[in-house]
Amino acid sequence: MRKTALVLGAGGFIGSHLVERLKTEGMVVHAADLKHPDFAASPADRFVLGDLRDPHVVRDVLDRRFDEVYQLAADMGGAGYIFTGEHDAQIMHNSATINLNVLDACHRIGVGRLFYSSSACIYPAYNQQDPDNPTCSEASAYPADPDSEYGWEKLFSERLYMAYRRNFAIDCHIARYHNIFGPMGTWRGGKEKAPAALCRKVAEAEDGGTIEVWGDGLQTRSFLFIDECLEGTLRLMRSGVSGPLNIGSDEMVSINGLARLIIDISGKSLSLRNIPGPVGVRGRTSDNTLLRASLDWAPDARLAVGLAKTYAWISRQTAALQAAAGSTTATTTIAMQDHVQRMPHPAMR
Numbered sequence: 001m002r003k004t005a006l007v008l009g010a011g012g013f014i015g016s017h018l019v020e021r022l023k024t025e026g027m028v029v030h031a032a033d034l035k036h037p038d039f040a041a042s043p044a045d046r047f048v049l050g051d052l053r054d055p056h057v058v059r060d061v062l063d064r065r066f067d068e069v070y071q072l073a074a075d076m077g078g079a080g081y082i083f084t085g086e087h088d089a090q091i092m093h094n095s096a097t098i099n100l101n102v103l104d105a106c107h108r109i110g111v112g113r114l115f116y117s118s119s120a121c122i123y124p125a126y127n128q129q130d131p132d133n134p135t136c137s138e139a140s141a142y143p144a145d146p147d148s149e150y151g152w153e154k155l156f157s158e159r160l161y162m163a164y165r166r167n168f169a170i171d172c173h174i175a176r177y178h179n180i181f182g183p184m185g186t187w188r189g190g191k192e193k194a195p196a197a198l199c200r201k202v203a204e205a206e207d208g209g210t211i212e213v214w215g216d217g218l219q220t221r222s223f224l225f226i227d228e229c230l231e232g233t234l235r236l237m238r239s240g241v242s243g244p245l246n247i248g249s250d251e252m253v254s255i256n257g258l259a260r261l262i263i264d265i266s267g268k269s270l271s272l273r274n275i276p277g278p279v280g281v282r283g284r285t286s287d288n289t290l291l292r293a294s295l296d297w298a299p300d301a302r303l304a305v306g307l308a309k310t311y312a313w314i315s316r317q318t319a320a321l322q323a324a325a326g327s328t329t330a331t332t333t334i335a336m337q338d339h340v341q342r343m344p345h346p347a348m349r
Contacts, residue, residue, distance in 0.1 A: 077191030178248025214277025217256030225306030248286025
């Protein structure tokens with residue numbers, strides 16, 4: 001019998017890539033989300049469109065015992081979505097409700113292994129004030145002081161999954177993702193993260209122009225390419241380690257440095273203009289000490305390699321969008337000219 005997997009949040013960036021990865025392993029993959037993936041058809045054997053905040057939908061999706069269940073569904077976005085404070089209530093309510101529903105259903109039906117994607121946003125803001133020396137080891141999560149309501153919800157849900165593991169012997173595995181990026185992800189609309197947003201700005205900019213960067217650009221982060229995220233996720237899921245474990249790169253870069261790296265990849269000559277905007281903590285990078293000790297593995301791909309692939313994909317997306325807009329404008333102009341030509345002269349009315 002082929003092994004079965006369920007991916008919740010399969011319409012999102014990481015979830016859609018995970019479905020593809022599991023299919024290449026020969027698994028029977030079921031998937032669920034509010035939407036299909038934005039940029040390609042899902043190869044899932046079954047894809048349920050439904051709102052996982054509804055317990056009836058979750059029970060319909062979890063209608064059998066799966067060998068592996070991956071819970072990636074969440075209300076999330078980039079700094080422009082998380083750090084403005086305008087979406088705090090819905091972020092906390094939506095994500096917590098999904099996790100409560102999923103754990104209830106998993107407990108009811110029984111699952112082989114259960115994976116939960118937490119976030120580096122759970123780490124205390126007081127340990128991330130120095131952009132050159134942030135502290136993000138797994139043990140540093142407490143005393144808790146996340147920098148956003150998104151981080152608080154993730155921390156609560158970590159404890160929820162660990163409680164179900166203790167009380168009901170559910171085999172839960174928890175990862176703290178650090179800024180995952182790559183092709184086929186959100187790149188415009190307000191929920192995109194820094195690599196995608198900067199790739200878009202560079203792709204849209206005219207050679208010799210300027211792009212805007214939020215904050216002073218000295219804030220630091222590390223970014224993990226999607227392929228390595230999937231590798232770490234599967235290694236953790238299929239190990240005897242429950243976590244939480246960081247899954248991220250330890251190659252730290254300033255946001256200005258990230259922008260300049262993308263500009264170099266593009267081959268354009270562009271300058272930066274730093275403007276006010278939401279920025280989060282001053283510094284954050286993945287501490288992979290425990291990851292290496294636990295799984296005998298850690299990401300090692302250079303940031304520039306993943307950025308080159310991501311920029312190429314986003315550049316094609318922007319070009320296609322601009323071409324479509326130009327085609328629509330041209331069609332509208334021709335139609336208007338034709339309409340004017342067909343209108344009778346006032347003297348002939």
